[in-house]
Amino acid sequence: MFQEERMQLIIEHLRKHNRISADDIVSLFDVSRDTARRDLIKLEEQDAIIRTRGGAILPVPPDEHRSYKDRLLHISDEKRAIGKLAAAIVRQGEHIILDSSTTVQTCAENLNGKSCTVITNSIYSAELLSNHTAVQIRLLGGKVDKEQRYVYGTSVIETLSHYYVDKAFIGIGGITMDGFSASEEEGKIKHKMMLAAKQVIVLADHSKFDKRYGYRFADWSLVDVLITDQWPSQDWRTFLTEQQVEILIPEPTIEKEL
Incomplete structure (x- = not known):
């Protein structure tokens, strides 16, 4: 054969x-x-x-290949817990970037009462935050992906190069020890968002570990904090310690370390 x-x-x-x-x-x-x-x-x-x-x-098709409406219907409790913890580390008066992932959108859902400025390419998050009186919103301008509900293109990337923010919250299609991957269009934007921030916080549930998708857009040198829903394997924890990346786990799902 x-x-x-x-x-x-x-x-x-x-x-x-x-x-x-x-x-x-x-x-x-x-x-x-x-x-x-x-x-x-x-x-x-x-x-x-x-x-x-x-x-x-077999590789699992990434969220980017499903409509945003469908992705919203399948936001897990784990993702919501990750988003809630992410919102909790935003300080009053900060300028932050939120990308267009559904996990990061759960962070936006929990920003009520925080006086901060949010820069985003997510149409959904901008709409959601318009009901939060203390939040200032800057929706990036560019081409509109009606299916995925985000703004993209060279104008978004160019505008991001002029920002310098306190924190960037980034959702991920896949995570390996080599770095982060997503669709190419979103990956280019996520990379620029990371470069604009003093502190980069990656939001990813356990299903994203050891997954690769089409476009690798960043490595671990750009990341300061990883928020996930359960403790990764000992190999991963050793690796993240070596990379000087802090791991944060929502309280309800904290597992006792050995």
Whole structure:
């Protein structure tokens, strides 16, 4: 059997069973473990799979590929808890940036009573914050993505280069130790938002870890704080300590550290 045929069968197996191990490939196709490893490496290079320890899974379609309305309907309690904690660290009088992700939108929902200035490309967050009398809103101008409810384009990126803010709150499509990824259009904007801030806070629930999406837009050197819903693995905690990134977990889901 040629490698291309075997790789297609590996994908079909993943679609039925969600994951596959190197041992499964050895058993199913009567090949060596080195051959199984080469197949997985080739599939990863084609962005067809995400390699895991000992095997692989299929990539999950990112939120960017779903309509904003659909994404709003599926905001989890974990994301809401992350947003509430993010809002709690905003200080009176600060200038902050909020990106267009639904997790960051939950931060906007909890800013009521905070006297601050919000710069955003999210149409939804701007509408939401218009009911918060203490919040000053600066909606970035550019092309409007009606489906995803955000403003994008070169004018947004250029305008962001003139801002210098206290904090930027950034939602993520995928997180690896190599950095952060999202759709290309949003990724370019997120990167510029990070550069404009004294402190960068990434908001991401546990499902975003070890996921890669189409466009890598930043590495960990730009990040100061990670707010997530549960403690990551010990390998991740060691890595984040090395990167000098502070981890914040909402109180209701704090797990006791070993």
